[in-house]
Amino acid sequence: ITPSLISDLGFTLEQIAQMNSLNFLGMCLGGFFGGMIATRIGRKKALLMMVGLFSCGSIINGLSAHYINFALMRFLIGFGVIGMVTVAMVYMAEMLPSATRGKYQALSIACGTLGIPFGALFANVVIGSGPHGWRMCFFIGGISIVLVPIGLKWLKESPRWLMLHGRVAEAEKIVSECTG
Numbered sequence: 341i342t343p344s345l346i347s348d349l350g351f352t353l354e355q356i357a358q359m360n361s362l363n364f365l366g367m368c369l370g371g372f373f374g375g376m377i378a379t380r381i382g383r384k385k386a387l388l389m390m391v392g393l394f395s396c397g398s399i400i401n402g403l404s405a406h407y408i409n410f411a412l413m414r415f416l417i418g419f420g421v422i423g424m425v426t427v428a429m430v431y432m433a434e435m436l437p438s439a440t441r442g443k444y445q446a447l448s449i450a451c452g453t454l455g456i457p458f459g460a461l462f463a464n465v466v467i468g469s470g471p472h473g474w475r476m477c478f479f480i481g482g483i484s485i486v487l488v489p490i491g492l493k494w495l496k497e498s499p500r501w502l503m504l505h506g507r508v509a510e511a512e513k514i515v516s517e518c519t520g
Contacts, residue, residue, distance in 0.1 A: 351410075396482065
């Protein structure tokens with residue numbers, strides 16, 4: 341996307357470097373604070389909040405033409421993506437049976453890691469599709485926003501988190517739904 345941002349929006353290499361740095365700072369802070377947020381508001385809410393953050397940030401980047409907006413959204417995207425990974429690992433550890441949790445955690449990390457080179461190849465095709473193909477890359481990155489309402493309805497809160505917050509009856513109900 342970098343060459344398109346330079347040619348279409350007139351960003352300099354220094355600005356690109358600053359945006360990448362902000363993205364990495366967002367990742368660092370998302371990894372650090374993601375777990376704290378999940379402990380405070382719940383695994384389900386934190387997971388969906390992180391998905392919403394990076395999805396909205398990606399959509400806004402697709403609409404953006406200004407450096408400051410772009411840079412701030414890159415920070416939010418980084419925060420949301422790594423915050424989501426952090427919370428998802430905890431959520432899976434607390435929701436999946438011990439016999440399979442490691443397998444599914446490893447599978448999710450493997451799929452995410454494989455998504456990096458495949459995403460780059462896909463982005464190359466999309467960018468080449470037209471003069472504003474780079475914008476489409478960000479819009480496609482924001483499609484995951486549809487997971488938020490689905491997650492609100494389908495995902496259950498972690499019974500362990502509920503127990504830690506004294507919500508024993510809710511935790512027991514979720515355990516019986518998941519096992520019964």
